[in-house]
Structure formats: structure tokens, C-alpha cells
Amino acid sequence: MTQDATRPPEPSTAPPTDATASRAGAARETLEDYTLRFAPRSYRKWSTGVVATSALGGIAYLADFAIGANIGISYGTVNALWGIAVFAVVIFLSGFPLAYYAARYNLDLDLITRGSGFGYYGSVVTNIIFATFTFIFFALEGSIMAQGLELGLGMPLWLGYAVSTIIIFPLVVYGMSLLSKLQLWTTPLWLVLMVLPFVYLLISHPESVETFFAYQGEEGRGTPSLGAVMLAAGVCLSLIAQIAEQIDYLRFMPPKTPENSRRWWAATILAGPGWVIFGAAKQVVGLFLAVYLLATVAGASAFANEPVRQFLEIYTNIMPAWLALTLAVILVVISQIKINVTNAYSGSLAWTNSYTRVTKHYPGRLVFLGVNLLIALVLMEANMFDFLNTILGFYANCGMAWVVVVASDIAINKYLLGISPKVPEFRRGMLYAVNPVGFGSMLVAAGVSILAFFGLLGETLASYSPLVAIGLAFVLPPVIALATGGRYYLRRTEDGIDVPMFDEHGNPIGATLHCQVCDQDFERPDMTASGTGSGHVCSLCLSTDREGRHVLPAS
Structure with a gap:
């Protein structure tokens, strides 16, 4: 411009x-960071390294620790670890084509979705799914931050929820320009504080490793169970929409040239689907810390799944209590700010995209930044943390249906079958309003898997709702594309x-x-x-x- x-x-x-x-x-x-459009070359002044670091800074959240602890406590260590492995494989494979398209063509996931089987208006529903992801996880992360403020400052939870919401607004106003600096400055300290407890336990309490692998959970599941593994994976797979937040950074990648090709690919893979490597590691560590507390601290069952208490208890073994409490609160605050600026930023983009297309009016991203934060605050005040597994397990079916459908269209319909145009299209007038290839596939995959999740297709299938969502979302796009001859991609x-x-x-x-x-x-x-x-x-x-x-x- x-x-x-x-x-x-x-x-x-x-x-x-x-x-x-x-x-x-x-x-x-x-x-407003080119909210509704292609990110222009003239604006993309950041190096591949800065973009990747900024994108990975957005996964500093502590929810992974809570998720790992929750599924381990419910299903035992062995089943939880297999569930985390399933989650990591699915996330990486489905996220790779999406990340490549974002970095190569400088588009966010909504714009990619439009031309990958959904149509100009059809992708509105996926924007709503993504916006839901951002305020659910904003609320989850805000709840964890409020727990830290209560523990460290004696601040009541209701006030902590409000504080953790309000401080995010001014940080998100200036988009990528400010977010890139924030993520770069805070990452070193965050890494040290995050890794310290795990390293300490491995060195000073090596027996904790054996205790960890022997842990059978509340239900005494000591041996692998496919049903338990898939239930654990389903909770973890609620994070599948995280790739959309990674893409909100990756769209600012510089042009790929012969000179920067290696750096470009490394940054795209690491900051795109590679985020799951760090996410899975945090889930494992969260479970590890929870098992240690359950085995060594009286009454730990009441707080073993709370990240702030996990870190506080371990820090207390290493340093004076006052310093342990200070560092635990600092870690929680840094982590939650790093991720919630991303949640708030990405959510505001998603809401604005949907609203503008439906109403033909552009209110500005900041309006929906406020809307997203308000919804998240309501969820926090409703104490969503106590229903974490159910909320995430249900949401995962919608998120998986969307992301896997888009990945299937790119990988199979665009590259293998050649039915879908390889160059992504997002402009009004160039696309049909709705394309049944992606839109129909997502509705069927999400609908059937949700029915399975709630046991309406039989108790046996309830455990396998993630497989239902993934399987249908992967198979249906090429089937419908072949049946329609690909005629609904380009108007x-x-x-x-x-x-x-x-x-x-x-x-x-x-x-x-x-x-x-x-x-x-x-x-x-x-x-x-x-x-x-x-x-x-x-x-x-x-x-x-x-x-x-x-x-x-x-x-």
C-alpha cells in the first residue's frame, strides 16, 4: 500500500x-495486518527465522500440560502416550499441506479454505469453528493464568479472569508488528522456566521415570486399550485447529527463492506442522509432573492437573519458597500472554472474515477482538476448566473434520487427481458461493463423528469418534470431487x-x-x-x- x-x-x-x-x-x-486479504510482498519484511520464532512463540501455552495430565489421570500413562502419538501423527500430516500453501501463497487458512473445496461463502462455517477454537483456548489459558494470580497474589479467580482478559487487548491492536517483538523477547526466559522442573526431576529423582511408566490412572488402565487410546487422542486432537494460528504468522513468510530455500522450508515445517512436536512434548511433561506429584505430595489429586501448581511444587524443591512462587507466577503470566495474544489476534481475524462476507460491511478487526475476549471471559467465569475433557473432546470432531478436509483437497484433489485448481483462489466472483466437495464433506464428517462421540451410534463407536471424523474427512473430498467433476471450484x-x-x-x-x-x-x-x-x-x-x-x- x-x-x-x-x-x-x-x-x-x-x-x-x-x-x-x-x-x-x-x-x-x-x-490490522491485512485481515481479509492476501499479505502483500511489500509488507512481508521479516526473515524466515523471525516468522518461525513468532509462530512458535504462540505455542507457549500451558494447556498442553493440563491436557497431558488429564488424559493420563483418566486413562493411564501407556494409553495417554499412545494417544499423544496418534495426535502428533495426525496433526503433522494434516498440517503440512496447509502450512505450505500459507507460506507459499501468503494467505490465511480461511482464504485457503475458500478455494480448497468450500467456496466463497462455504468457508464461513469453518471460520466460526476456528473462532470457537480461539475463545475456548483463550478461556482455558486465561483460567490457568488466573490460577497463578490467585496462588501468587491472592487475587480472587473472578478478578483474575478479568485481568487476564483485559491486558491482552492493547497487545493485539498492532498485529504482527508488535506480536513478533513480543514473542522474540519472551521466548528465552520462557524456555528456561519451562524446562527446568523436568530436567531437575530426571537428574535428582531418576526413579520418577519408572513411576511414570507404571502409572495406571484413576481407572487402573495398565495395559494398552485401543478405546482408551482413541479417547485420549480425541482430547489432544482438539488442538488440530492450532495450525490456523500458526498460519496467521506463516502467511508473512518472505518469498521462496533458490538462495533461501533451505531456510524457508525449515521455517515452514518447524513453525507449521512442526508445532506438534513441541505440543506433544509438553503434554508428556505435563503428565510426568502430575504423576510425580500424585506419588510424592499428599493431597495432590486436587491440583496435579493444574500447571501452575505443578511448576510451583517442583520449583519449591530447588529454591526458596518465595522465589519458587515468584518464578511460577512469572512463567504462567508469560506463557499465557504469549498464547492469548495469538488466540485473540487469530479469533478477531476469523470473526471479521465471516461478518464481512455475510453483511458486506467491514467493521474492522478490533471490533471482533472485543467480541472474542468477551466470549472467552464468560467461559472463564462459568468455570470451564472443570469440564475440560468433555469440551475438548466434542470440539475436536469439528476441528478435525475441517482441517483434514482441506488437507485432503490439497494433497489428493489438487496434486494427485488434478481436479482442484493448484493455485489457491479466494476472491469473490472467482469462486462459487458453496462447493459441495469441502463443505459437504465437512458437514458429514463432523455430524457423524459428533453422533458417535455422544454414543448415538453405539457405545463401542463412541471411543472412536476421532477415527470417524478423520476417515470421513479424508475420503469424502475426492469422492465428491470425482462425482461432481470438480465443476464447483471456479466460477x-x-x-x-x-x-x-x-x-x-x-x-x-x-x-x-x-x-x-x-x-x-x-x-x-x-x-x-x-x-x-x-x-x-x-x-x-x-x-x-x-x-x-x-x-x-x-x-
Whole structure:
């Protein structure tokens, strides 16, 4: 963009027309990190390392410790470890094609989803699924932070919930510009505080390893059980939508060139599907710490699944009590801020995307930042932490259906069968409103797996609802694509612009075109010819065009 993005647009005395609204929205796009559109080359100034570190900073959350502890306490160590392994494999395989598309084409997961079997309006439902993920996990992380504030400062939980919510708002206002700095500055201290208790136990209490593997859980499950493994995996797989948050950073990757190819691939894999390596490790450590506490601390059954208490108890063995308490609170606060700025940021993008497409009005990302935080606060005050396994197990079915369907469309329909267009498309007018390939597959996969989860398809199948969701989501996209001949992917194949879309290395080019509606310059991938027969129009102005005057006709 050519305007000074740090200066808000001058107030206008003109009547509030669609064009005026589009100009105002376009003028604050840099501040709002290109909420609804392709992330332009001119804005992507970060190195591959900075982008990867920023993305991985978003997985600093302590919920993994609670999840690992909860499934281990419920199903025993052996079943929990196998469940975590299933979770890691599914997350990595499904996340790889999504991360590649985000980094290669500089799009968030909503824009990728539109052209990967869902259609322009069809992906609205997946945005709602993702927004739900962000406020559920914001509430979970906020609850953990409130537990730390209660323990360290004596702050009542209800007030801790409010504080953990309010402090996030100003940190998210400036998007990637501020988030990248925050994640870089806080990561070293977070790593030291996170690893210290685990290393201490391995060195000073080696017998804790044997105790860990022998732990059978509340139900005495000492031997592997496929049903228990899948129930444990189902809880862990509620994190499958985390790839969308990783992608909100990965879309700012620099162009891939022969010179940076190795670094580009390493950053994309590590910060994309590779996040699950760290996530799985944290779940294992969370269970390890919980088992240690249960075996050595009286009354630990009341708090062994609370990360802040896990770290406090171990720190107390290493250092004076006052310092242990201080470091435990610092760890909790840093971890929760690092992840909840990402939850709040990504949730605001998802809500704004959906609202703008449905209403043709762009309210700005900050409006929905407030909405997302308010919903999360309500969940915290309702004490969702006590129902963690049930909430996450139910949500996992929806998240898996969405992510695996998109991954299946990219891997099978685009690359193996060649039915789905390889180049992702997200612009209004270029796509059909709804594509049954992805939209239909997701509804069937999510619906059937949820029925299975609640036992409506038989008690035996209830344990295997994650397999139901994954299996249907993987198989149905190619089946429906073949049945429909792929005719519902593209409404038209040409966007009316002669300028090429990609450079010699296959990266979206940085050439700019002028939008006749908002009077701003945007890069080529974000533009189409206007349906009026002259000039060009940007994707945001297309999204807010209530009369559809600039939308190209079907071809």
C-alpha cells in the first residue's frame, strides 16, 4: 500500500457510501495486518527465522500440560502416550499441506479454505469453528493464568479472569508488528522456566521415570486399550485447529527463492506442522509432573492437573519458597500472554472474515477482538476448566473434520487427481458461493463423528469418534470431487487482468494496481478487473460491494 499505514485516515464529511467505507477499511489494513486479504510482498519484511520464532512463540501455552495430565489421570500413562502419538501423527500430516500453501501463497487458512473445496461463502462455517477454537483456548489459558494470580497474589479467580482478559487487548491492536517483538523477547526466559522442573526431576529423582511408566490412572488402565487410546487422542486432537494460528504468522513468510530455500522450508515445517512436536512434548511433561506429584505430595489429586501448581511444587524443591512462587507466577503470566495474544489476534481475524462476507460491511478487526475476549471471559467465569475433557473432546470432531478436509483437497484433489485448481483462489466472483466437495464433506464428517462421540451410534463407536471424523474427512473430498467433476471450484478461470500473478520462482509478484473503489494501490494477487467493464478492484472492496456491481460475471 502507498499510504502511511501508521496514520489513521482523515475524517470525512462525505456521506457514508460503500466506497467511503471501503476507503476507510483499506486505509487501516496495515494496522490490522491485512485481515481479509492476501499479505502483500511489500509488507512481508521479516526473515524466515523471525516468522518461525513468532509462530512458535504462540505455542507457549500451558494447556498442553493440563491436557497431558488429564488424559493420563483418566486413562493411564501407556494409553495417554499412545494417544499423544496418534495426535502428533495426525496433526503433522494434516498440517503440512496447509502450512505450505500459507507460506507459499501468503494467505490465511480461511482464504485457503475458500478455494480448497468450500467456496466463497462455504468457508464461513469453518471460520466460526476456528473462532470457537480461539475463545475456548483463550478461556482455558486465561483460567490457568488466573490460577497463578490467585496462588501468587491472592487475587480472587473472578478478578483474575478479568485481568487476564483485559491486558491482552492493547497487545493485539498492532498485529504482527508488535506480536513478533513480543514473542522474540519472551521466548528465552520462557524456555528456561519451562524446562527446568523436568530436567531437575530426571537428574535428582531418576526413579520418577519408572513411576511414570507404571502409572495406571484413576481407572487402573495398565495395559494398552485401543478405546482408551482413541479417547485420549480425541482430547489432544482438539488442538488440530492450532495450525490456523500458526498460519496467521506463516502467511508473512518472505518469498521462496533458490538462495533461501533451505531456510524457508525449515521455517515452514518447524513453525507449521512442526508445532506438534513441541505440543506433544509438553503434554508428556505435563503428565510426568502430575504423576510425580500424585506419588510424592499428599493431597495432590486436587491440583496435579493444574500447571501452575505443578511448576510451583517442583520449583519449591530447588529454591526458596518465595522465589519458587515468584518464578511460577512469572512463567504462567508469560506463557499465557504469549498464547492469548495469538488466540485473540487469530479469533478477531476469523470473526471479521465471516461478518464481512455475510453483511458486506467491514467493521474492522478490533471490533471482533472485543467480541472474542468477551466470549472467552464468560467461559472463564462459568468455570470451564472443570469440564475440560468433555469440551475438548466434542470440539475436536469439528476441528478435525475441517482441517483434514482441506488437507485432503490439497494433497489428493489438487496434486494427485488434478481436479482442484493448484493455485489457491479466494476472491469473490472467482469462486462459487458453496462447493459441495469441502463443505459437504465437512458437514458429514463432523455430524457423524459428533453422533458417535455422544454414543448415538453405539457405545463401542463412541471411543472412536476421532477415527470417524478423520476417515470421513479424508475420503469424502475426492469422492465428491470425482462425482461432481470438480465443476464447483471456479466460477470463472480468468480475472480480467493481463499482468502475471507469479514471478519466475513461483512467488506472488509485488506489482501494484490501483483500486478504483477505495482509491488505494494493492498488489496483483489481491486484484481483479471490475465488473463495470473498466478499472480494477481489490478483494476487500469486492467483499463489501453490496450491489455486486464490481463482481465479474460467471464464465
